[in-house]
Amino acid sequence: MNLKFQNKKISGILTIMPKNEVKFEDGIHNYSFSVAKSMKLKLVMGYNSTRIVEDGVCISDLCTHGLNYLFEKKLLNKDEIDALILVTQSPDYFLPPTSSVIQGNLGLKRDMLAMDINQGCAGFLMGLFQSFQLLEQEEINKVVLLNADVLSRKVSKRDRNSNPLIGDAASVTIVEKSETPNTIYGNIRMDGSGSDVLMIPAGGFRAPSTSETSKMTEDAAGNFRALDHLVMKGDEVFNFVQREVPPLIEDLLIKANQKKEDVDYFMCHQPNKFMLQKLADKLGIPREKMPSNIVENFGNASGVSIPTAITYNLGERLLNDSFNICFAGFGVGLTWASLLMEMSNLRFCEIIEF
């Protein structure tokens, strides 16, 4: 489905990273593979170190910390926030919505809208689409989009398939109306028949957590995990990304009447370095135009990986320079979405620690 938005802009991005750093080598003894094999995996996938929250830290803690930082630095005014959108798959509670918890923590105004959206890898795109739509309202002038996940708490430490790549983080993106007229092109596609490709099987209402669902079992590849843990069909994800994402981006560019060469950067969700490099190759774009360095430095924090790719790779350059950027997110759902927009004159674009 093609989407089109008018007169909207991103005016700031902040990434909040946990201080706690875990090295790939430190976890190697947990896996039932030889050290040589695991080191080869590290090399190919670009695994190095991930940022993981300390025990008990929740997404509302990361988000509250980030927003308070913006208030203190006078980069954001509390009373200007007309809507708060939180995209996450690791909420503090089933209910209430974690966006309500954050609104309460910060003492935001009551005359506003706050909501949670359950999305992962394409969560930055889904959040932007929602933000743009809300901004069509006369009384909504500034939307705070939060992407946050602490999925390390749901990954088995003995699962070499997922554990080395998962990171935790949050991001705050300020979305508002643009005084200069512009058109933003987007598109989104979904395939719920692949809803089991990335999932946490137990812990919801379908299969509540019991002593049974916490039992560790070995899979065919030699990884140990329980039904309470995140499970990913790596080969299906790879094929899905190679098959669906190139036509998605190509169709977007056709709609926007632009060429690949017109795009300064392709900021994509980052499952691992390997997959992104293959994606760049398949799209026929230089690998330097599609940064793939987030997993090796921070880990893959689901919907936060695109904002992190922007703050880490462009950072302060976005305060003055202007870039034509294509975003693409793909994964859980299955969901895949892309968006093309000009970014410039941000008030802030940085990473802080929690």
Added chain:
Amino acid sequence: MENFKSQIALILEVESVDLNDELESFEFWDSLTVLSIIALASEAYKVEITADDVKKSKTIVGLWDLIKSRM
């Protein structure tokens, strides 16, 4: 075919492979090798195969037949 054999040998980190070699007998056989083969099939032969397909193909020639059948 010869080209395919050398591509597979590279992934398996051996000098050469024989058609009837069993995939699981290689020292470096693991999920990463499987993913590398899936990537090879996608890039060099433009076909889509799954980890399960690779496992079921058992041997080097089995793998070649699998890729050919999807071309």
